[in-house]
Amino acid sequence: MDARVSGRAREWIRLLRPEQWTKNLFVFAAIVFSHHIAHPDFLLRVAAAFAVLCLLSSAVYVANDLKDREADRNHPGKKDRPLARGTIRPGPARAAFFLLAGSGLGCALLLDEGMLAVSGGYFALMTAYTYGLKRVVILDVMVIAAGFVLRAVAGGVVIAVEVSPWLLICTFLLALFLALGKRRHELLLLGPEGANTRSALSSYSAPFLDQMISVVTASALVAYALYTFSPETVRKFGSANLLFTIPFVLFGIFRYLYILYHRGEGGTPERVLVRDLPFLGNLALWLIVVLVVIYKAGPGP
Numbered sequence: 001m002d003a004r005v006s007g008r009a010r011e012w013i014r015l016l017r018p019e020q021w022t023k024n025l026f027v028f029a030a031i032v033f034s035h036h037i038a039h040p041d042f043l044l045r046v047a048a049a050f051a052v053l054c055l056l057s058s059a060v061y062v063a064n065d066l067k068d069r070e071a072d073r074n075h076p077g078k079k080d081r082p083l084a085r086g087t088i089r090p091g092p093a094r095a096a097f098f099l100l101a102g103s104g105l106g107c108a109l110l111l112d113e114g115m116l117a118v119s120g121g122y123f124a125l126m127t128a129y130t131y132g133l134k135r136v137v138i139l140d141v142m143v144i145a146a147g148f149v150l151r152a153v154a155g156g157v158v159i160a161v162e163v164s165p166w167l168l169i170c171t172f173l174l175a176l177f178l179a180l181g182k183r184r185h186e187l188l189l190l191g192p193e194g195a196n197t198r199s200a201l202s203s204y205s206a207p208f209l210d211q212m213i214s215v216v217t218a219s220a221l222v223a224y225a226l227y228t229f230s231p232e233t234v235r236k237f238g239s240a241n242l243l244f245t246i247p248f249v250l251f252g253i254f255r256y257l258y259i260l261y262h263r264g265e266g267g268t269p270e271r272v273l274v275r276d277l278p279f280l281g282n283l284a285l286w287l288i289v290v291l292v293v294i295y296k297a298g299p300g301p
Contacts, residue, residue, distance in 0.1 A: 021057065023057070026155070027053060027151050
């Protein structure tokens with residue numbers, strides 16, 4: 001009995017995809033870059049916003065698996081998802097969807113109306129993606145990137161600080177970079193049959209995706225470099241020392257490209273990157289340098 005209960009619990013956890021919650025860490029960007037990370041009340045509000053986004057993103061994953069459960073049975077990686085395998089029935093999954101969505105939006109309202117507006121927009125956008133936008137070539141990856149931007153916006157709204165346009169641009173380009181890498185991996189993994197599981201793949205080709213990845217990679221690097229020594233950034237942090245973080249950004253992007261092109265991985269960036277020790281070490285060093293530069297200087301004028 002205990003083994004069956006434990007196994008069923010694991011299937012429900014898999015359905016909610018908690019490993020994907022790492023994407024919601026973008027909500028902490030605003031509190032880091034606004035000199036408020038040491039403010040307990042603000043930190044608690046951002047943590048609550050993170051929880052809200054986790055509830056809503058899990059609701060979207062449940063909706064996605066409900067809609068695609070037939071197609072997922074033909075996918076080498078998705079065929080073992082609980083709804084595709086039949087270990088969780090559609091009825092309880094639908095109930096879970098409404099519970100997660102209602103809880104997430106309700107908790108957002110408890111934080112404030114601004115958080116409800118942003119998180120509601122995120123939920124609506126991702127739901128539209130699930131039920132149609134993911135079939136539109138190019139728009140599919142742009143919608144994913146927009147979801148990351150809304151996560152960053154939520155982090156600013158919940159503590160009532162203005163989110164820098166630079167932060168939003170860099171977030172969008174980084175998310176677009178990862179989304180294009182994921183599409184490339186799916187295309188090469190599934191080949192011509194990929195359209196059976198993701199219809200937009202039929203409109204992509206490896207050379208086309210490689211061109212877009214090159215454009216977005218260069219754009220992301222230039223945008224981040226311009227951000228580090230822009231007059232706004234120098235005025236805010238009291239120096240242009242944030243430019244010393246550029247090598248870490250370069251290494252992180254190049255490391256992901258190495259993983260994508262030489263290891264043939266990238267289908268699940270949230271898993272690949274958190275298991276790659278060089279990438280994690282680089283990320284930790286980037287964060288340390290960012291914190292030193294920002295908080296050593298103190299709040300700008």
